[in-house]
Amino acid sequence: MAFPMHLFLTLLCISSLIGENGGVDAATFTLKNRCNVTIWPGIQSGAGHPVLMKGGLVLEAGRSERIDAPAGWSGRIWPRSRCAFDQSGRGTCGTGDCGGTLQCDGAGGAPPASLAEFTLDSPLDFYDVSLVDGFNVPLSVYPSGGSGDCSEVKCLRDLNRSCPQELQVRSTGGEVIACKSACIAFNQPEYCCTGEYGNPQTCQPTNYSRIFKNACPRAYSYPYDDATSTFTCTKADYLIAFC
Ligand SMILES: *[C@@H]1O[C@H](CO)[C@@H](O)[C@H](O)[C@H]1NC(C)=O
Ligand SMILES: *[C@@H]1O[C@H](CO)[C@@H](O)[C@H](O)[C@H]1NC(C)=O
Ligand SMILES: *[C@@H]1O[C@H](CO)[C@@H](O)[C@H](O)[C@H]1NC(C)=O
Numbered sequence: 001m002a003f004p005m006h007l008f009l010t011l012l013c014i015s016s017l018i019g020e021n022g023g024v025d026a027a028t029f030t031l032k033n034r035c036n037v038t039i040w041p042g043i044q045s046g047a048g049h050p051v052l053m054k055g056g057l058v059l060e061a062g063r064s065e066r067i068d069a070p071a072g073w074s075g076r077i078w079p080r081s082r083c084a085f086d087q088s089g090r091g092t093c094g095t096g097d098c099g100g101t102l103q104c105d106g107a108g109g110a111p112p113a114s115l116a117e118f119t120l121d122s123p124l125d126f127y128d129v130s131l132v133d134g135f136n137v138p139l140s141v142y143p144s145g146g147s148g149d150c151s152e153v154k155c156l157r158d159l160n161r162s163c164p165q166e167l168q169v170r171s172t173g174g175e176v177i178a179c180k181s182a183c184i185a186f187n188q189p190e191y192c193c194t195g196e197y198g199n200p201q202t203c204q205p206t207n208y209s210r211i212f213k214n215a216c217p218r219a220y221s222y223p224y225d226d227a228t229s230t231f232t233c234t235k236a237d238y239l240i241a242f243c
Contacts, residue, residue: 026068026069026070026071026073027068027073027120027236027238028066028067028068029052029068029069029077029118029237029238029239029240030065030066030067030238030240031057031064032239032242033059033060033064033242033243034241034243035061035137035243036061037061037081038058038060038061038083039079040056040057040058040059040079040081040083040085040093040102041056041057041059041077041078041079041080041240041242042055042079042080042096042108042109043056043057043067043075043076043077044075044076044077044104044106044107044108044109045075045106046073046074046075046119049072049073049074049075050070050073052069052075053065053067053103054103054104054105055098055103055106055107056098056101056103056104056105057102058083069120071120071122072120072121072122073120074118074119075117076115076116076117077115077240078096078109078114078136078139079095079096079114079136079137079139080096080098080109080113081093081094081096081136081178082094082171082177085102089101089103090102094171094177095110095112095136095177096113096136097109097110111184112136112169112178112181113133113134113135113136113137114129114134114136114137114138114139114219115129115130115132115139116128116130116139117129117130118238123234124148124233124234125146125234127143127153127230127231127232127238128141128219128229128231129153129155129216129218129219129220130219130220131155131181131212131220131221132181132183132222132225133181133183133184134167134179134180134181134184135159135160135163135178135179135212136177136178136179137242137243138155138156138157138242138243139155139241139242140152140153140154140155140240140241141153141231141238141239141240141241142239142240142241143233143238143239144236144237144238145235145237146235146236147234147235148233149231149232149233150231150233150234151218151231153231154218155215155216155218156243159179159211159212160177160178160179161176162211162215163179163211164208166185167179167181168180181209181212182206182209190203190206191206191208191209191222193223199224200224200226203222203224205221205222206222209221209222209225218231
């Protein structure tokens, strides 16, 4: 007796939904703070996707946190530094602040901040590290357990050290705590890739974007840096490391 085709298709469908992670094609993000200071990661979801961890959390030096993201999730994760919050979660951050709250609850961070960006799609997840809005803390993405390209995106250099004076953000104590992108600093079309520079032919790397590219060759250094800065992987989990 032939195996009924509709049953076969049903089984195929169920097995592809279950996948190798034992669930639908979702991902686990592990946020790890390898800095020697506390970091307050912020998480912003793309439109229509659920807010994870209420949008923000605290990670003391050396600590990590696992976060489950549902299938199809997209959004960005960024480090906030030098924060002080009271018992109710109100306060400010020296970099990456999301409106004075520990739980960003849908809000993004103030630039300059390093960003890890994800679109968990099927069959491919897309991910990148972006310095298009500047840099605050070294940020890397390490996929695990997936198949396909699945490149590590390491941005380990402390760009605060090599930041040109006109891009520097300083603390009240005078330390360089973040580095603006030229777009954020000067808001000019050639740096922001807007107006007549609004396409990949006319918007080219600049002396400023090259500083970011030299420090972090796999991170976006300007808006049309796609060719060397966007990565894909299938059914992976992701370690997101600060420092
Ligand atoms: C923390 O790390 C920074 C640079 O990453 C270094 O300058 C500083 O000395 C370190 N502080 C401690 C207490 O280890
Ligand atoms: C760069 O900024 C981060 C965030 O404030 C800070 O932890 C780090 O010590 C800074 N690095 C330097 C070299 O000042
Ligand atoms: C980058 O180029 C601009 C315009 O030519 C110049 O004013 C600026 O000093 C340069 N900056 C660096 C860091 O090379």
